[in-house]
Amino acid sequence: MPQTDAPRSAFDAATAVTSTDGGGLTARLDPGWDVGPGILNGGYLLAVVARAALTASPHAHPVALAASFLRATPPGPATLTLTPGPAGRTLAHSSVLLAGAEGPSLAVQVTTATLTDEPPVYSAAIPPDATPVADCLPPVDDGALPHPLPEVGLRTRVHTRLDPVTAGWARGRPGGEPYLRGWVRLADGREPDPLALLLFADVLPPTSWATGRFGWAPTVQLQVLVRALPAPGWCLVEARANEVAGGWLDEDYRIWDSTGRLVAQSRQLARLPR
Amino acid sequence: MPQTDAPRSAFDAATAVTSTDGGGLTARLDPGWDVGPGILNGGYLLAVVARAALTASPHAHPVALAASFLRATPPGPATLTLTPGPAGRTLAHSSVLLAGAEGPSLAVQVTTATLTDEPPVYSAAIPPDATPVADCLPPVDDGALPHPLPEVGLRTRVHTRLDPVTAGWARGRPGGEPYLRGWVRLADGREPDPLALLLFADVLPPTSWATGRFGWAPTVQLQVLVRALPAPGWCLVEARANEVAGGWLDEDYRIWDSTGRLVAQSRQLARLPR
Numbered sequence: 001m002p003q004t005d006a007p008r009s010a011f012d013a014a015t016a017v018t019s020t021d022g023g024g025l026t027a028r029l030d031p032g033w034d035v036g037p038g039i040l041n042g043g044y045l046l047a048v049v050a051r052a053a054l055t056a057s058p059h060a061h062p063v064a065l066a067a068s069f070l071r072a073t074p075p076g077p078a079t080l081t082l083t084p085g086p087a088g089r090t091l092a093h094s095s096v097l098l099a100g101a102e103g104p105s106l107a108v109q110v111t112t113a114t115l116t117d118e119p120p121v122y123s124a125a126i127p128p129d130a131t132p133v134a135d136c137l138p139p140v141d142d143g144a145l146p147h148p149l150p151e152v153g154l155r156t157r158v159h160t161r162l163d164p165v166t167a168g169w170a171r172g173r174p175g176g177e178p179y180l181r182g183w184v185r186l187a188d189g190r191e192p193d194p195l196a197l198l199l200f201a202d203v204l205p206p207t208s209w210a211t212g213r214f215g216w217a218p219t220v221q222l223q224v225l226v227r228a229l230p231a232p233g234w235c236l237v238e239a240r241a242n243e244v245a246g247g248w249l250d251e252d253y254r255i256w257d258s259t260g261r262l263v264a265q266s267r268q269l270a271r272l273p274r
Numbered sequence: 275m276p277q278t279d280a281p282r283s284a285f286d287a288a289t290a291v292t293s294t295d296g297g298g299l300t301a302r303l304d305p306g307w308d309v310g311p312g313i314l315n316g317g318y319l320l321a322v323v324a325r326a327a328l329t330a331s332p333h334a335h336p337v338a339l340a341a342s343f344l345r346a347t348p349p350g351p352a353t354l355t356l357t358p359g360p361a362g363r364t365l366a367h368s369s370v371l372l373a374g375a376e377g378p379s380l381a382v383q384v385t386t387a388t389l390t391d392e393p394p395v396y397s398a399a400i401p402p403d404a405t406p407v408a409d410c411l412p413p414v415d416d417g418a419l420p421h422p423l424p425e426v427g428l429r430t431r432v433h434t435r436l437d438p439v440t441a442g443w444a445r446g447r448p449g450g451e452p453y454l455r456g457w458v459r460l461a462d463g464r465e466p467d468p469l470a471l472l473l474f475a476d477v478l479p480p481t482s483w484a485t486g487r488f489g490w491a492p493t494v495q496l497q498v499l500v501r502a503l504p505a506p507g508w509c510l511v512e513a514r515a516n517e518v519a520g521g522w523l524d525e526d527y528r529i530w531d532s533t534g535r536l537v538a539q540s541r542q543l544a545r546l547p548r
Contacts, residue, residue, distance in 0.1 A: 070367050107367070110342075124515075223497040241398075245396075246390050
């Protein structure tokens with residue numbers, strides 16, 4: 001149980017939703033979770049949407065979210081229109097439509113359930129042999145890298161330690177594989193949970209950066225599956241594009257907790273950076 | 275162009291949607307596309323939903339569908355409620371709610387666009403070294419197998435030739451890996467297109483069958499990405515579960531056309547067979 005006198009986590013505050021007198025839900029989208037001027041991170045928005053879905057669910061956790069990114073969502077006041085679907089003992093469905101100042105921007109199918117940390121009966125998702133956190137790229141630009149991670153809001157909210165094995169591009173030596181991995185945790189010290197895993201499911205730069213293409217790859221549709229309650233500590237996040245064709249790319253994420261347990265998977269379809 | 279005197283494909287007929295006078299859309303769900311008594315195949319339903327989305331899109335093809343399976347959809351009359359989203363030169367978004375006799379059963383986020391067969395600029399999705407079609411399992415039960423594919427409607431609509439390398443279970447020798455692959459094509463002779471790929475994205479038995487667990491694994495949420503226009507001929511379909519835990523499993527599909535080109539990917543979260 002959290003101590004009642006503990007300072008509220010920045011992540012919890014920035015993803016909070018509020019019930020209105022009319023029975024609706026609102027949020028105040030925090031400009032600090034951006035990945036570029038006025039562009040909020042998709043995973044951050046999913047965490048807000050999941051909180052809205054949980055307000056009407058008998059279950060405690062998001063287990064599957066599928067989101068269409070209709071248009072960019074600006075920071076500021078937003079409304080969440082929640083349409084509950086069937087709810088049972090095992091799981092509950094709902095749809096959530098997030099609308100910012102410029103209209104509906106994110107349409108999401110949500111499934112909630114109650115996750116556990118009971119061990120898998122089968123797992124083929126072995127974590128990669130990643131470089132230890134202490135030997136990864138520095139969390140902030142210390143001037144040593146020709147192409148550091150941009151100092152966008154998201155990087156000050158999520159400590160991101162890229163594995164140097166997949167970050168040749170940061171040293172001016174991009175590779176041939178659209179593959180990135182790194183360790184992440186919330187900068188506010190809050191331990192990971194299913195809501196934080198939604199954030200982590202879109203937390204790395206576009207995989208095209210690994211090949212030296214540094215544009216922004218706008219997400220078109222993103223599915224995230226949360227598979228277990230994560231243990232405290234750093235999460236290892238891996239992102240890989242499997243196919244780049246016709247102006248489209250997919251990005252597959254796998255996330256393991258500090259014990260090496262697979263805790264989330266995501267797949268997005270995105271447009272190729274120009 | 276199809277010849278105007280060609281007999282209509284059974285798949286096209288079974289997935290047709292009709293505009294009503296009131297501006298709505300209806301379909302007549304064909305009981306022949308079942309995977310068990312009264313249970314229609316999820317991929318078949320997605321093809322119907324995609325046709326509904328295309329009626330209001332400036333684009334020709336489904337490229338991303340994400341569906342929440344709210345409850346089983348019975349055969350018979352169904353309505354499709356289409357909510358168009360933003361539409362542009364590159365892509366269009368919409369939401370479709372499918373309702374059968376028992377109420378809303380499938381809530382889907384759809385993205386449409388116009389696909390090509392231009393070669394990929396990057397691909398890491400190399401097709402597996404599958405057994406040639408002629409040496410695969412027989413398409414119908416010839417009495418030689420202790421556990422053949424059940425003769426459900428879907429198998430008479432889709433020719434399914436399982437690779438014996440992944441079908442030890444059919445011979446009474448299940449393996450340890452939840453992995454299946456096989457060749458598929460429409461029984462009506464119609465060549466594959468993006469709508470058929472939606473069908474193929476959920477066409478194999480549950481991957482748990484490979485390990486000797488023969489129950490039904492109900493889909494909770496399914497995302498399908500269509501990546502290119504498929505060439506004529508057989509498609510190779512591969513399904514793999516990565517993690518089975520807490521009563522949940524994921525199933526990842528990859529589909530290649532007859533030239534070995536990756537043409538679709540899907541991922542579903544399902545409940546474990548009892």
